[in-house]
Amino acid sequence: MEMALITAMMIACLQLKHFVADYVLQPPWVLRGKGDLRMIGGYVHAGTHALGTVPALLLVGVDLGRIVVLVLAEFIVHYLIDYAKAFLSLRSSADASTRVYWAMHGADQLMHQLTYAGLILATLV
Numbered sequence: 001m002e003m004a005l006i007t008a009m010m011i012a013c014l015q016l017k018h019f020v021a022d023y024v025l026q027p028p029w030v031l032r033g034k035g036d037l038r039m040i041g042g043y044v045h046a047g048t049h050a051l052g053t054v055p056a057l058l059l060v061g062v063d064l065g066r067i068v069v070l071v072l073a074e075f076i077v078h079y080l081i082d083y084a085k086a087f088l089s090l091r092s093s094a095d096a097s098t099r100v101y102w103a104m105h106g107a108d109q110l111m112h113q114l115t116y117a118g119l120i121l122a123t124l125v
Contacts, residue, residue: 006060007120013056014116021048022112035086042086046079053119062123070119081111 025048033041050071057067085108094101 001060003124006124009059010056010120010123011116013059014053014119017049017052017056018112018116021045021052034082035090037083042079042082045082046075049078050075057119057123060123066123070122074115074119077115078112081108081115 026045030041030045033039033043034045036042053071053074054067057070062070085104088104089101092100092104094104096102
C-alpha cells in the first residue's frame, strides 16, 4: 500500500476513534476518574483509546506483535496526558469561560494528536 494512502487512512481512523472515545464514550464516572490514580475511570478511558486504535493498525497491515506494543504505548501515554490535564485542572480555577481552560484543553488535544503522529510514524518505519 502506498505510504500516502496508509497515512491518510490511519489519520482518518484515529480521528474518528478520538472523537468517539473523547466526546461520546465518557460518562461522568470516567471523567471523575481521570485525575485519581485509584479510580478506574482514567484507565477505562485510556483503554478505550488504545483498543480503538487496533482497527486502524489492522487496516494497514501491522503485525500482531507491533500492534501489542503500539497499543500498550498509546494506553500509557494517553493515561499520562489525561492525568496531567486533570491534575492541573483540579488545581486551577479555570472553567469553560476562561482562556486558561481552553489553553489546557487545547494542549491536551495537541498532545493526543502528536501521539497519533508518533503511532503513524512507528507504523511506517
